[in-house]
Amino acid sequence: MQRRVGVWLFGARGSVATTTVAGAAALAHGAPPAGVVTEQPAFAGAGLIPIDRLVFGGHDPSDTPLSKQVERLVAGGVLPPGLDGLIAAELAETERNLVVLPVADTQDELVRRMAEDIKAFRLRNDLEHVVAINVASTEPPYEVRYADLAELREALKATRIVSEERGGKASGAAEAGHEAAGDAEAGREAAEQALPPSSLGALAAFEAGAAYVDFTPSTSIRPQVVRDWAVERQLPYGGQDAKTGETLVKSVLAPMFTARALPVQAWSGTNLLGGGDGATLADPHAAESKSVSKERVLTELLGGEVPGEVHIDYVDPLGDWKTAWDHVMFSGFLGVRMTLQFTWQGCDSALAAPLVLDLARLSALALERGHVGAMPFLGFYFKDPVESTEHALTRQYDELVRWVQEC
Amino acid sequence: MQRRVGVWLFGARGSVATTTVAGAAALAHGAPPAGVVTEQPAFAGAGLIPIDRLVFGGHDPSDTPLSKQVERLVAGGVLPPGLDGLIAAELAETERNLVVLPVADTQDELVRRMAEDIKAFRLRNDLEHVVAINVASTEPPYEVRYADLAELREALKATRIVSEERGGKASGAAEAGHEAAGDAEAGREAAEQALPPSSLGALAAFEAGAAYVDFTPSTSIRPQVVRDWAVERQLPYGGQDAKTGETLVKSVLAPMFTARALPVQAWSGTNLLGGGDGATLADPHAAESKSVSKERVLTELLGGEVPGEVHIDYVDPLGDWKTAWDHVMFSGFLGVRMTLQFTWQGCDSALAAPLVLDLARLSALALERGHVGAMPFLGFYFKDPVESTEHALTRQYDELVRWVQEC
Amino acid sequence: MQRRVGVWLFGARGSVATTTVAGAAALAHGAPPAGVVTEQPAFAGAGLIPIDRLVFGGHDPSDTPLSKQVERLVAGGVLPPGLDGLIAAELAETERNLVVLPVADTQDELVRRMAEDIKAFRLRNDLEHVVAINVASTEPPYEVRYADLAELREALKATRIVSEERGGKASGAAEAGHEAAGDAEAGREAAEQALPPSSLGALAAFEAGAAYVDFTPSTSIRPQVVRDWAVERQLPYGGQDAKTGETLVKSVLAPMFTARALPVQAWSGTNLLGGGDGATLADPHAAESKSVSKERVLTELLGGEVPGEVHIDYVDPLGDWKTAWDHVMFSGFLGVRMTLQFTWQGCDSALAAPLVLDLARLSALALERGHVGAMPFLGFYFKDPVESTEHALTRQYDELVRWVQEC
Amino acid sequence: MQRRVGVWLFGARGSVATTTVAGAAALAHGAPPAGVVTEQPAFAGAGLIPIDRLVFGGHDPSDTPLSKQVERLVAGGVLPPGLDGLIAAELAETERNLVVLPVADTQDELVRRMAEDIKAFRLRNDLEHVVAINVASTEPPYEVRYADLAELREALKATRIVSEERGGKASGAAEAGHEAAGDAEAGREAAEQALPPSSLGALAAFEAGAAYVDFTPSTSIRPQVVRDWAVERQLPYGGQDAKTGETLVKSVLAPMFTARALPVQAWSGTNLLGGGDGATLADPHAAESKSVSKERVLTELLGGEVPGEVHIDYVDPLGDWKTAWDHVMFSGFLGVRMTLQFTWQGCDSALAAPLVLDLARLSALALERGHVGAMPFLGFYFKDPVESTEHALTRQYDELVRWVQEC
Numbered sequence A, B, C, D: 001m002q003r004r005v006g007v008w009l010f011g012a013r014g015s016v017a018t019t020t021v022a023g024a025a026a027l028a029h030g031a032p033p034a035g036v037v038t039e040q041p042a043f044a045g046a047g048l049i050p051i052d053r054l055v056f057g058g059h060d061p062s063d064t065p066l067s068k069q070v071e072r073l074v075a076g077g078v079l080p081p082g083l084d085g086l087i088a089a090e091l092a093e094t095e096r097n098l099v100v101l102p103v104a105d106t107q108d109e110l111v112r113r114m115a116e117d118i119k120a121f122r123l124r125n126d127l128e129h130v131v132a133i134n135v136a137s138t139e140p141p142y143e144v145r146y147a148d149l150a151e152l153r154e155a156l157k158a159t160r161i162v163s164e165e166r167g168g169k170a171s172g173a174a175e176a177g178h179e180a181a182g183d184a185e186a187g188r189e190a191a192e193q194a195l196p197p198s199s200l201g202a203l204a205a206f207e208a209g210a211a212y213v214d215f216t217p218s219t220s221i222r223p224q225v226v227r228d229w230a231v232e233r234q235l236p237y238g239g240q241d242a243k244t245g246e247t248l249v250k251s252v253l254a255p256m257f258t259a260r261a262l263p264v265q266a267w268s269g270t271n272l273l274g275g276g277d278g279a280t281l282a283d284p285h286a287a288e289s290k291s292v293s294k295e296r297v298l299t300e301l302l303g304g305e306v307p308g309e310v311h312i313d314y315v316d317p318l319g320d321w322k323t324a325w326d327h328v329m330f331s332g333f334l335g336v337r338m339t340l341q342f343t344w345q346g347c348d349s350a351l352a353a354p355l356v357l358d359l360a361r362l363s364a365l366a367l368e369r370g371h372v373g374a375m376p377f378l379g380f381y382f383k384d385p386v387e388s389t390e391h392a393l394t395r396q397y398d399e400l401v402r403w404v405q406e407c
């Protein structure tokens, strides 16, 4: 029997997740794999798992049926008309693998329950490997300070979860609602959680023997202790914050200015977006995580800070579409001032989904190869690549191809 | 005494040439070297000739004083106010090295006279190397068919130049005015010249022992026989058609689409420009050379032809400024259609001049290293790099740096 | 029984016509009348015929079923998904009123047969008025010189139509294929037709007692003799070339510069479009008609010619969508140079269709009011308004409202 | 002897004021009056005072010489190179009429002293009329509540000004520093001033018998009591917040959508600007005044609120240049979604200065005609026109011309 790989999605009923699941099914029905990088010739022959051998499952606090989400995305022009009918069987199959976020009294217990869900998914579907990918709503930034794994384990046990927030839905509101044991004043403060939901998900993945990739700018694998946990379990992790739009373009334009020794004077950007992601980012606290990883790219590519703000505006009528306008002012020989402006009009979920497929295949290969710890060779996909400061897209691509072809 | 390198400019009184000469002088007065790639750390330690050791000379059919051109460029905002006064001495020095295109009866004789001008420049200024760079007006395309050097030499001797066009000003009109010996119907046909002016310049450079780089899309070193001539004289040549604006941006954006497996459906562009170059390109015949090298970039980067036209419009009031708008339509996952548009507003001469300095320094290094024949490692600078099909800017940059650092 | 008004469409199976018919049906099913100007409060109380009292018919050389066209427009995102099913009955009803362009030996006979089709439509549907609107493919420009109606009538009788072109499909190719009696060399020359198809359509309308409005830049009512014919029949006519995109925007921006005394130095534009209209305009000959009426607007609004070209590029993958980029360079106080750029992304047929409904209702009102001759008060709708030089949109709007409210 | 009119500028050393004074001088030296609306034929014959009969004076807390400001504006490309030399005499003459903001113990006394400065200016220069125009830095919003003039007069007398802020420089910081009599806790609160500086300026103008026009969005003539004061003194007033860039364009585009019945779904804008005005607006408190008047335009033009934010970003390297990008999403027939985007790149002071000349001439005409109270016919110039809700530019223009030509 042929091997199969499981893809566990945190945020499994969101737009990115739904487009990924529906898209994989559409490919099986013959749709061309536009946007799937690993389908290019450079990736052939490395033993990547075929897309039709991927099995999807995941956690989500919501219980809206996947088929409803597909309908919504068809209506919004993200998925082609008629797709819902075509892939009904595949959707139903995935639906059986989706689990509502479990309830627990402590964060420690929550991690255990989430890990059990993932293990059950593996068993039930007879999967060779499981790759967990976080495509849940972006969380606000969160500062974690634990000296080592032991200290973290203590804290997880100590953190009691108050009832109305059990399950830990990430959102502007999610920062509240957690209660550290012995704290009378209760969970008004996010800081009182041992870890935010995204990091709990990462731990659960590791506990279940899965690789973990963060598609979002949330806390997840940022804390050193979470990374240590992965290494202890001998597993690979990667991320963070997929670059699919404005930042993708920045990651090729900024190296152009650098290569040509053209000093960038100011770089300003405005992002307009609707959809679920837009609604989340309308909360300035959540948007902060995103802005931080967006800005890091420019600073690192240009070798220093440049003036200019980045706005993220929620514009509901745009739906799943995003428009970004960037204005770059640079100076040339003898100080002459010039500008480059671009407008990007993209459908975020359609840009993200094929990358989720790539990341699943590549992480499965890393598991196969016994890779442990950070996967910096996946930097090509991220605004804020773990353990890498290379942001120039072409160099990142070449690095990825080298890794894939290496053995 | 310190070594000095000569830079012989074909088109020495044009905007690019004047900005180069004025800019080098400004740098000597302390202006920061914005846009000069070879001033970056990656290029240190390779023994590149310092910019203040470059000596400029050149040919031009026009005799407008260089100082007048500088004034014009100051008024047009290309050069900073007050520069004309500051660098008067340097301009006067270069002015002494400028020569009106010589007059001759045959193309063979013309090449010899031009070569003598270059040799005299070398001797008079005690130069270690000379690098000739073509920044003359773009010529219309020109088909050359000679089986070998012997055949070409015959043709050059046979081509008689009619009086009013002696000196071979390149322009839409320049195609006429040449007369092949024994041809009664005379020089109405460009095909009757053995070679167009740009190629004669290349031969003259080689005869004078100079390296040759073509900054324009003209014929120059395109014919195999001209390249053979360079090799016979054991000299390096490079080019063609500097990428400084729209195409520069294309050369980073197109690889982005390819790397992400996003099929480009259509790529359309409109270029608005004034100035001398704009006036030349208002002639559709001359613009053809430019369009051809512009289009090659996209086709090679995207791995095939894409629909979409490229317009080059002469808009006199824009002066030395160029505005380019590009509209790229691409499709993502499951065929969703998206667009990227950019608007580039640049000052062409200010973008070109520092690259001319780079090319002079790098070609002098090639001479130093005894490099013979094509210099594909200069592809970073060109829309249509000789003997290279790599157009992705970051890869071209890395290749250049590798060559510079190699010994 | 309630009165009904007939709308006879030349080009009845094209995108604009189909969107008009489908749209009117959608409105009857409760869709909001976005884009229908005459549904605004300012137009209430003037006795305009309700949209659900309009009955559609028309000529087209093609016989593709209307329902097929609707399907194509739904697939292209012009019409909402599911509309085809909803309005099947209405489409079938209109389908019965569509007639293939008749065949005739002379243009005189052709006019007569077309007029009979229109009269039959009126009779069969018991219509109070008929308004004919030309939404057929744009023809190349055509010069007509007849001193008076008598001379024109002679020429129509004399023009023999060669068999393969009977029906007079307008297109780049349509200029050929007509044969003037006694002309041995036959119909290679458009000049040999007495009148091009669009003008024949206008005459047929007048013969059938219908008002006539030209939505296109074709010849139709341009010749004085055609206008004389309308007056002889005591009928109103209007047009030409609906302004729905780039020109619409120009018609508000240009008056802004004029009102503020800001001299426009250059105005350049690039239009990218696919679809049937795009395919027609890919023929430079047909595009000429369009460019001429586009340019007239700017020249008249700015009080003189300004430098700058207007490109119309056929970009097949854009389908029914059009993207226009305009670059305006203007100067302010003491000559400072500034720019305004805009990008318009519109769906042409969706912009055009509600205007066709407006024009039908307004022309029916003109018939009702006994208006004879040109309808300059419809200038609001057109790039090249008959007998009007007012192009400023707000003024045109106010003039229209005044006329509607006048009695 | 010929009559002369005085123009008293609050903010007389700012960019707008300096460009106005320098520009009037340049016109006298033969520069063409680009941007001066009242130089158009429609305004001839109405007896407007010639520009060379205007005499400038004004208040400013700063004492940077006008000639220094002109140099700065020349360096920044706002004023043409060489202008400083050409108009030295005129600048010196105006310099003699500039007064540092006077010092006073109470706001009542401050108004009196400012009025004395204006009266002295009138006397010294033998002026027929004086028009005061506020071009001082934008103040934060300020709520004023006085039932009537008597109450206001009481409050002015009662407001004691603390020493370090005497003179009342408007700025983010200026809100502090005023002390109401008897208030121990002192002037931390803006609310403790009877009136903000801009309103004091308006009162001073009225006390000196001058017309008053507010070019800014500050409080000035917003309070009813200030308007009552003007009427008591039988004087005209106008404003507010000149429309010179993004809002100017909005005021023609929004009526286009309305006239065509195209529902605007979202309108988003980003403004990038440097310069003194940019620095002031970098203070979100001051920017609030600006945003409020910017948004009013759209809401009133579109007949309701539309989603979308307006950003004002301070980008220091842009200097006196402003770039605005607007993204308008609208829907057409049957809900199809379309977009219009524009990018405006303008030099604010160069756009503003000719309008200041217009407003001076038109207000002088109003004085001449004995007009008392609000001047709504000046709405053409303003984002937030007093006593008018008409924002469509063409209609405003027509209204202005009608008023000018009326007698």
Ligand SMILES: NC(=O)c1ccc[n+]([C@@H]2O[C@H](COP(=O)([O-])OP(=O)(O)OC[C@H]3O[C@@H](n4cnc5c(N)ncnc54)[C@H](O)[C@@H]3O)[C@@H](O)[C@H]2O)c1
Binding pocket: A010, A011, A012, A013, A014, A015, A016, A017, A059, A060, A061, A062, A101, A134, A135, A136, A137, A138, A139, A167, A168, A169, A170, A171, A197, A198, A215, A216, A217, A241, A242, A243, A244, A245, A275, A276, A277, A280, A348, A349, A351, A352
């Ligand atoms: N689409 C892109 O191009 C792109 C690029 C970079 C990053 N991202 C990130 O991907 C994520 C998903 O984007 P989307 O557009 O699908 O958003 P979405 O709002 O449509 O979906 C998010 C889903 O996450 C679920 N969720 C919330 N908290 C959760 C938790 N604690 N555990 C599990 N699920 C949880 C929500 O119920 C929802 O179904 C966002 O964080 C976004 O910032 C997307």
Ligand SMILES: NC(=O)c1ccc[n+]([C@@H]2O[C@H](COP(=O)([O-])OP(=O)(O)OC[C@H]3O[C@@H](n4cnc5c(N)ncnc54)[C@H](O)[C@@H]3O)[C@@H](O)[C@H]2O)c1
Binding pocket: B010, B011, B012, B013, B014, B015, B016, B017, B059, B060, B061, B062, B101, B134, B135, B136, B137, B138, B139, B167, B168, B169, B170, B171, B197, B198, B215, B216, B217, B241, B242, B243, B244, B245, B275, B276, B277, B280, B348, B349, B351, B352
């Ligand atoms: N500026 C850029 O960014 C850029 C980029 C790519 C290529 N180029 C090319 O560089 C060239 C120069 O551009 P420019 O803006 O300086 O143009 P320009 O018109 O200002 O100058 C061209 C000069 O060449 C001279 N000339 C004409 N025929 C000649 C001949 N046969 N021999 C010697 N000189 C001759 C002319 O008299 C003129 O002085 C053009 O071919 C242009 O296409 C420029």
Ligand SMILES: NC(=O)c1ccc[n+]([C@@H]2O[C@H](COP(=O)([O-])OP(=O)(O)OC[C@H]3O[C@@H](n4cnc5c(N)ncnc54)[C@H](O)[C@@H]3O)[C@@H](O)[C@H]2O)c1
Binding pocket: C010, C011, C012, C013, C014, C015, C016, C017, C059, C060, C061, C062, C101, C134, C135, C136, C137, C138, C139, C167, C168, C169, C170, C171, C197, C198, C215, C216, C217, C241, C242, C243, C244, C245, C275, C276, C277, C280, C348, C349, C351, C352
């Ligand atoms: N859509 C807009 O916004 C807009 C604006 C201004 C003008 N127009 C004009 O409207 C016209 C229609 O545009 P479209 O997009 O529907 O084009 P289309 O190509 O989809 O349709 C044109 C139709 O005309 C038919 N036709 C050709 N010759 C004919 C003839 N002699 N008599 C009758 N029918 C004939 C064709 O068979 C076709 O069905 C074009 O001329 C276009 O330039 C459209």
Ligand SMILES: NC(=O)c1ccc[n+]([C@@H]2O[C@H](COP(=O)([O-])OP(=O)(O)OC[C@H]3O[C@@H](n4cnc5c(N)ncnc54)[C@H](O)[C@@H]3O)[C@@H](O)[C@H]2O)c1
Binding pocket: D010, D011, D012, D013, D014, D015, D016, D017, D059, D060, D061, D062, D101, D134, D135, D136, D137, D138, D139, D167, D168, D169, D170, D171, D197, D198, D215, D216, D217, D241, D242, D243, D244, D245, D275, D276, D277, D280, D348, D349, D351, D352
């Ligand atoms: N330039 C435009 O297009 C435009 C358009 C609309 C409104 N405005 C407004 O015009 C004003 C001037 O703009 P600018 O670019 O000249 O700004 P600026 O910062 O260059 O000049 C403002 C001047 O006002 C002075 N000032 C501050 N407080 C004062 C007070 N209480 N009394 C008198 N003077 C005072 C400052 O010292 C400074 O010299 C701003 O409020 C701006 O928002 C300008």
Ligand code: NA
Binding pocket: A252, A255, A392, A393, A394, A395, B252, B255, B392, B393, B394, B395
């Ligand atoms: Na790159």
Ligand code: NA
Binding pocket: C252, C255, C392, C393, C394, C395, D252, D255, D392, D393, D394, D395
């Ligand atoms: Na208008």
